[in-house]
Amino acid sequence: MTPGNEASRDVLEAMTAAAPAGRVGRPIDIAHAVRFLSSDEAAYIHGTVLEVDGGIVAARVS
Template identity: 60%
Template sequence: MTTTLAPAMAERGSGTIVVIGSWMATVGHAFVGFYSATEAAEAQLARSWAAEFGPRGVRVNTVAPGATRAAVDDASDDVIARMTAGTPAGRPGRPEEVAAAVAWLVSDAAAYVHGATIPVDGGITAAR
């Protein structure tokens, strides 16, 4: 999708793309190596797109959520609780917390932010 949208935004001279990544892109985690690798590749691709399209007015950044509690996760409550128990926040994230980071990145307040990965992960990547 980005490969279609970004050139059109660049032609227009403005635009913002926020890639939704994962905390697992930066932290080793047993049994999910391929997932972690694809998330890391996605973050690198976003940085490359920032370098490619930024000079033409398109900002590309990544938001990397941690374990986030949503209604769809009802069956995984105990897994999510274990994942977040040792984090500085001590709890799962909420979808609206991830959305707030995205909203900030697409706002004019973040106009100077290019190629960044913003962890919205309760501190798991900082403390792990």
């Protein structure tokens, strides 16, 4: 949720209501992941995709 997509709040809330996080992502959620990946704790992480999406991809039913 950012000022740029505020007009779509209802749509975003409906899309994320069933996700494990149960809410729309916020810029701080992305910032926390970036901070972790740029820290020494993530020094051994290479060549992977970190889905910062509140569990939407993990919970998707095919």
